[in-house]
Amino acid sequence: MVTTRPTLQGTFGMVSSTHWLASSCAMAVLEDGGNAFDAAVAAGFVLHVVEPHLNGPAGDVPIILAPAGGRIQVLCGQGPAPAGATIGHYRDALGLDLVPGTGPLAAVVPGAVDAWLTLLRDHGTKSLAQVLTYAIGYAEDGHPAVDRIGLTVESVRELFEKEWTSSAQLYLPGGAAPKAGGMLRNPALAATWRRLLKEAAGPGRGREAEIEAARRIWREGFIGEAIAAHAARPAMDSSGERHAGVLTGDDLTGWSAGYEEPVSYDWQGWTVCKAGPWTQGPVLLQQLALLDPGLDAAAYGTPEYVHTLIEGGKLAMADREAWYGDSGAVPLESLLSAEYNARRRELIGERASFELRPGAPGGRRPRIAAAALAGAERSGGAPVAGSGEPTVDRSGETRGDTCHVDVVDRWGNMISATPSGGWLQSSPVIGELGFPLGTRLQMTWLEEGLPASLTPGRRPRTTLSPSLALRDGEPVLAFGTPGGDQQDQWQLHFFLAAALRPAVRGGLDLQGAMDAPNWHQDSFPSSFYPRGTRPGSVTVESRIGEETIAELRRRGHEVTVGGPWTEGRLCAVGRDPERGVLLAAANPRGAQGYAVGR
Template identity: 50%
Template sequence: MSTFTTRPEITGTHGVAAATHWLAAQTAMGVLERGGNAFDAAVAGGFVLQVVEPHLNGAGGEVPILFWSEKDRRMQSVCGQGAAPAEASAAAFRRLGLEQVPGIGLLPATVPGAFGAWLTMLRDHGTWSLADVLAPAIGYARDGYPLIPRAVQAIVAVQALFREHWTSSAEVWLPDGQVPQPGALFCQPRLAATYERLVRTAESDGGGTRTGTIDAALRCWYQGFVAREIDNYYRTAQVRDTTGERHAGLLRYDDMAQWQPTIEPPLTVDFGRYTLAKCGFWSQGPAFLEQIGMLRHAGLEQHAPHTAGFVHRIAEAAKLAMADRLAWYGSAPGASREAQMALLSDDYLRQRWMAVGDRASQQLQPGSPLGQAPRLPDLDVVARTLRTADTRFGIGEPTFAALPPVAEWAEREVFVGDTCHIDVIDRHGNMVAATPSGGWLSSSPVIPALGFAVNTRLQMTWLDDGLPNTVTPGVPPCTTLSPSLALRDGEPYMVFGTPGGDQQDQWSPAFFLRHAVHGMNLQEAIDAPAWHVDHFPASFWPRTTTLNRLTVESRFSPEVLDALRAQGHDVKVGEPWSESRLSACTREHDAQGRLLLRAAANPRGMQGYAVGR
């Protein structure tokens, strides 16, 4: 086991926080220092992430949340993934001559659920006021924050789109017509004004109470001026998207007014001393649980984390779980709840593991829970779509250009991916893990009156009729976003997660197994060489399918790479610190019964940090 870490594992007793941006982690810790609890801290940090990581999420995005309430002694899942608009049916997209939901623009929008999810958790479990939790985000948007190079790369990548077509975005992200400088203070005054107006309105209409003000803010967002401005823009604007044509949006006031987040018990699977909890089949979280259930039978204790045996076993389990995701996950009428729950049974997972051999799988192999035959979407649609698509200005994921900018997306001199994550544990033992995303600056045009863009999550649905994830009015798409929570010996132990789209529930299981099976501390498990497989249709437009590609960090030894190739893996060697974006926090009691807290964060990209005391 390696003892090398890029930074120490943080240890404290008062509170810990870890996030993909240091300002969000420190904001959360500041809330804990001033008497707030983990729910207050996570919400304040989450709103800061919308400002300081605008290339990865925004006010018009979504967020799934897992939390442990020490008062209630239970864990809960909050679905902050908004639903498809009432006008968004498969037939409606086909009438536009489309076989896929576009990756950018107005057509792929769902109800922006992040605001509702954050505030619902704050109202029910927090202690701070609306104004106090929004104050840090408003301050950064109004007064400025250092714009990280990655955000500038995102602006560079799409500046032509902004200048030629999305002029409302150009006004925000190209001030005075110029690309901002990395590290310079950057302001978002329109976003600050939107949140300031929302706070004033909610305080006026909230009856003078904390919860009344939060409820008034929710009404203001989903039934007030925010919803009206979104409706007006999506109804009247015609903007360029990945079809190469201009389209209006489908999102309407009534879609906003009728939506609210759902709160439910998470799904769980046991692994030795641990119980792993994930969001439901509206997320890809069950793919994590499937892998953990299969790997109970893999003898991983005999394979060190830096060996081919460890990588091969986890990679092959991921292939099977992600094939099941394609065939069975989603909330549309074509989904079978009985089949979905059968995917998590030990009998099914044991049978799935028996399909894993010493050779890398070359085929996409969904299973047959309860004997039901899997049904897959028409994957040939990708080739047909790309024949007429316009990829000059980006694809479905957050996209970034090298500096200086590149000429064409087709040259593949760009790279994609990532979102945001935050974990918090307070001195009382409350725990929160959240993975906010959507509404990033290159997803759709800024709504001029609000200063933010709306998500494009509907691109993750299919237009084939009768699938579990067929685009369906009023139904949320199956999202890649996937925070994690773990119990140990029946007690709440860890919150963790990572950005990364389809890689989230590949990097997270490997991290957990390095920690739980091989005893690495949090920072060691995060820093260890990582990998991911591509063996399924991508979740983001244009949804291309790659099989048996294993991308690994170059810190693996040549002997390990040769062994993986000998097992049949198509090995692609990436940069030494290019895979995984994990952060994590744990709680446990020492021999004297005192609460002991730990935290760690990803060093890759020199952006994520853990703090605590």
């Protein structure tokens, strides 16, 4: 088939990310002898600079890695709720019904930097200075700003000028927002990384010792001290009031990124691996489990196929609301079992469902947050197409935002990572450091006894959801996308397109799978403040075709038709062990993501 770009094929190394500069820098690391993990770390720090409206150093990153010949692991870069983040403080002392979507009160322990440093220490080969040089260069000397940065800054101009003046100093110099293609600099961030490198490089320290020193500085040195002091200062948030955060220095020093086993599901010779239910990742696996075991290429793309995926997605997301969280008691084995999914599959009828229908795995009674059930009243406005770029209002509330990077190298190492949080619009910039705090706590509920209840020391259930797939036991595909709650819908459509459709030139048609028309549904409570829902809503790309649109409407779906290229911002790399060939593709939507390789 004709595609917007070719699926790249080579033998040396492949990178795909949501920004061409991050992809190019990661490839430069591979060319300099680094491995996939070195390259991913370099790209991660560059993304902090070139996509500041989508991620930042004080954000989060879940990572799935497959070392050549080793076992697949998840590296958790999602920090937990601070010790002072109790339901009593937010609901009773402050009178809040929801955790605000912006400001220091929504901050968790920052996880991204510690995760990237842990990955570099354990699996990389390069020094910290070698992987940071690209980010420092772009922060110090500047980079051409993508248009979304300026649009995001303009959306929060009044907030910056009246309340978050440290943010205005960085992103509204002289009163002007960044222009598309104009040079954007962040000298404070460059200075932060230069000082970090200087302080970490003690006499006689080797590579790993320097990285460990940098981790300590991040937690308790000049960076940790600045973060804790900033979090204690009241700032305007989306509640319309000024609140101080609860994040402290003790919270920073008491947490570090760690490794976990992935959750996996076997489907038609594939094994798909995701992070655990502290993410929404298992939703992708549940959607696979709900498919008819006899599904084949003949069904792909038909109106019946699209309807079935929409309805299966509703059931999986309903289970996310009832069962997912960092509670340690998520019944994943039951949720992925053949018996459970056979019963759930029977709920998919000819008509669109407008109900939130969680299941009862193992006979357990599901429970949904009261605020989630009231979410339809807060949905507001019409649904919009979303490419994985942020939707931002004047208070800085943000939905559908993230970055992504995938890398595979000539040795067979493979990695998928989805960095996010710490957006320029999420919280005031810490002036001396050059970045704001994240706001992941908005994804918790101020109601006791739920898997995703706000609880000190627990991770909020994040939307971030990288993927890695094996074929006959061999890691062959790493992929992911920005897009908040939509991530595991768009990834399912991509994966099925790659798995079900004919291969090209002897390998997976990754670019064709990305280019295929995409869609999403919103019949579940949003993970983002103010936690609204739109029962029955489906948004499709116009390229999906009039026949499919008409059939979906006939079945009762409330269909919004977006532009032809508006749904998803996927990235993917692959490998063909039999041929010794590496693959890569990047999404054309947004004209920003790129794959590189040779």
